[in-house]
Amino acid sequence: MSKEKQIARRNQDTQLKIWNGAKVSALFLLMTIIAVILLFPYVFMLNKSLMTSSMVIDPKVPFFPDFSQLQWKNYVRLFTTNVQGHTFGQALGNTMIIIVFNIIAIPISASMAAFAFAKLHFKGKNIVFAAMMLTIMLPGIVTQIPLYVIYSKIGWLNTLLPFTIPNLFGGGALYIFLIRQYMMGIPNELIDAAKIDGCGYFRMYWQIVMPNCRTILIYIMVNVFVATWSDYYGPLLYMSSADAPYTFAYILFKNFTEGDVAADLANIRMAGGVFMTIIPAIIFVIFQRELTDSTVTSGLKG
Amino acid sequence: MEKALLSALSPRHRRKTNQFTRQEAIAGWLFVSPLVIGLLFFTLLPILCSIVWAFKDYDGFTVNRFIGFGNFIHMFHDKEMGKVWANTLIYTCVSIPLNLILSYLLAWLVNNNYRFTKVFRVLYYFPCVIPGVVNGLLWLDMTDNTYGIFNRMLQAIGLPAFPFFSEASTAMFSLLLMGIWGVGGGMILWLSAFKGISPSLYEAAKIDGANGWQRFTHITIPMSTPIIFFNLVTSVIGSLQYNGTLVIATRSGRGIDDSLYLYGVKIWFTAFKDGNLGYACALSWVLCLVISALTLLLFKTSKWVVYGE
Numbered sequence: 001m002s003k004e005k006q007i008a009r010r011n012q013d014t015q016l017k018i019w020n021g022a023k024v025s026a027l028f029l030l031m032t033i034i035a036v037i038l039l040f041p042y043v044f045m046l047n048k049s050l051m052t053s054s055m056v057i058d059p060k061v062p063f064f065p066d067f068s069q070l071q072w073k074n075y076v077r078l079f080t081t082n083v084q085g086h087t088f089g090q091a092l093g094n095t096m097i098i099i100v101f102n103i104i105a106i107p108i109s110a111s112m113a114a115f116a117f118a119k120l121h122f123k124g125k126n127i128v129f130a131a132m133m134l135t136i137m138l139p140g141i142v143t144q145i146p147l148y149v150i151y152s153k154i155g156w157l158n159t160l161l162p163f164t165i166p167n168l169f170g171g172g173a174l175y176i177f178l179i180r181q182y183m184m185g186i187p188n189e190l191i192d193a194a195k196i197d198g199c200g201y202f203r204m205y206w207q208i209v210m211p212n213c214r215t216i217l218i219y220i221m222v223n224v225f226v227a228t229w230s231d232y233y234g235p236l237l238y239m240s241s242a243d244a245p246y247t248f249a250y251i252l253f254k255n256f257t258e259g260d261v262a263a264d265l266a267n268i269r270m271a272g273g274v275f276m277t278i279i280p281a282i283i284f285v286i287f288q289r290e291l292t293d294s295t296v297t298s299g300l301k302g
Numbered sequence: 303m304e305k306a307l308l309s310a311l312s313p314r315h316r317r318k319t320n321q322f323t324r325q326e327a328i329a330g331w332l333f334v335s336p337l338v339i340g341l342l343f344f345t346l347l348p349i350l351c352s353i354v355w356a357f358k359d360y361d362g363f364t365v366n367r368f369i370g371f372g373n374f375i376h377m378f379h380d381k382e383m384g385k386v387w388a389n390t391l392i393y394t395c396v397s398i399p400l401n402l403i404l405s406y407l408l409a410w411l412v413n414n415n416y417r418f419t420k421v422f423r424v425l426y427y428f429p430c431v432i433p434g435v436v437n438g439l440l441w442l443d444m445t446d447n448t449y450g451i452f453n454r455m456l457q458a459i460g461l462p463a464f465p466f467f468s469e470a471s472t473a474m475f476s477l478l479l480m481g482i483w484g485v486g487g488g489m490i491l492w493l494s495a496f497k498g499i500s501p502s503l504y505e506a507a508k509i510d511g512a513n514g515w516q517r518f519t520h521i522t523i524p525m526s527t528p529i530i531f532f533n534l535v536t537s538v539i540g541s542l543q544y545n546g547t548l549v550i551a552t553r554s555g556r557g558i559d560d561s562l563y564l565y566g567v568k569i570w571f572t573a574f575k576d577g578n579l580g581y582a583c584a585l586s587w588v589l590c591l592v593i594s595a596l597t598l599l600l601f602k603t604s605k606w607v608v609y610g611e
């Protein structure tokens with residue numbers, strides 16, 4: 001449609017050109033205003049993270065930090081800040097352990113099931129698949145209480161086990177479904193040719209199908225990273241004791257929701273917020289191509 | 303998604319009569335065995351427990367006895383439930399249409415090919431990559447009565463201070479206001495719907511003399527219905543379970559005078575603060591039934607959804 005617009009514009013006289021120019025400027029202005037509104041909180045967060053402690057309790061509430069003395073050291077202080085006997089540094093370590101485990105375990109365990117669903121024929125496959133699809137529709141809220149009790153009975157509470165071990169077993173129905181849809185697009189001729197050459201099923205999965213699933217696997221790894229990174233609710237359920245291995249999102253949550261929230265430490269909290277934001281933002285930028293690839297989410301439509 | 307599910311379930315197995323069939327079956331079961339174990343232990347077992355406990359007075363440790371429908375009957379006597387349902391319904395019924403409309407307007411604004419538009423699309427999506435904890439932290443700070451920048455700005459333009467989350471009457475409004483910052487997610491969905499509409503439809507309509515409004519109501523809206531439907535179903539399911547107020551509302555997610563006490567928080571509170579696991583399970587099954595009924599209703603009344611051209 002805009003192409004037509006461009007052609008039409010070329011043929012029109014200068015008056016219309018001015019009118020069009022005004023329209024584009026108005027559009028640009030409107031978009032800028034919306035962007036300022038939507039980004040205002042996050043710019044303010046960044047600004048506040050660089051303020052001195054006396055500035056954050058200034059009742060005038062300055063928007064900009066003192067540019068002559070930006071407090072980058074707030075970010076250093078963040079990692080040694082102690083919340084109920086835990087530092088943000090330790091918490092980051094715990095988060096990283098979970099993330100490293102999950103971004104390896106989930107793509108592998110999910111793709112194994114997906115491979116069987118997409119490329120193998122066996123009795124009972126449809127039943128397992130239907131059972132799995134039903135769990136997508138089941139609200140997560142139904143299983144969370146029994147899981148809490150089960151984890152407490154087997155001694156998993158206040159450890160990292162609830163956040164890692166269950167992911168070895170399937171890794172999530174939605175992920176399996178997405179990989180399956182993607183694998184269906186891989187020609188069966190490839191599989192049949194491998195079969196004729198006497199290739200085993202595991203090699204078929206690992207050396208023929210998996211290398212063709214790069215895009216969807218990256219898509220899933222990014223999603224797993226971001227979901228694990230920002231999860232405060234899991235630890236809120238399964239970490240009640242003071243010596244539990246707190247994660248970064250959870251310690252930040254505890255820091256501003258519980259106990260005495262010191263007003264003059266708002267800059268440190270904001271530094272925590274900026275740090276929590278910047279990591280997923282960087283990952284989104286790096287993997288933008290995989291994340292916006294329409295083949296990845298095509299399984300969700302229609 | 304439902305189409306793919308149906309096609310996967312349809313009984314057209316390709317009967318393969320070669321010597322690999324048996325081997326293939328063994329391989330297939332080996333590949334899905336982790337998933338099957340996972341489904342049994344982390345889904346089926348919890349579901350069964352939850353069903354049984356819903357009919358029990360159970361605290362996870364000492365108290366453990368059957369009380370029939372006691373938990374379900376208790377819901378009608380539970381004084382908090384009225385407030386919880388009202389809050390949850392207000393939140394669901396306002397936030398979904400609000401975000402659908404605002405994200406449509408935003409998508410419409412950025413649905414052009416000017417070079418600067420691309421940058422704005424990324425900027426508008428940015429708030430959606432912010433973790434929920436950070437949003438909670440940030441909004442609590444900005445809406446603070448003493449040190450909050452919002453009230454400072456209102457003051458600067460001569461308006462009275464607004465209490466935001468610190469007063470029951472304005473808390474829900476503030477929560478909905480906060481939700482507007484996530485409008486970029488809906489924008490992306492709308493844009494992908496627009497992209498799927500063939501330009502030839504618009505050209506044909508133009509030749510037939512349809513004006514802008516007619517093209518909108520007769521082409522853009524009908525052709526976007528699958529996305530609207532998908533969005534509607536997922537957001538109904540999500541909003542009814544929403545417990546994001548845990549990070550923003552005082553009193554462990556309930557808010558002043560329970561003004562932000564949502565169903566999802568009520569379940570969490572009942573189970574983990576009151577230790578009444580049986581009642582919490584019953585509550586979660588009722589929510590599950592409501593969600594299923596609503597989803598079914600949406601699917602049953604989905605004649606307005608247009609698939610294909």
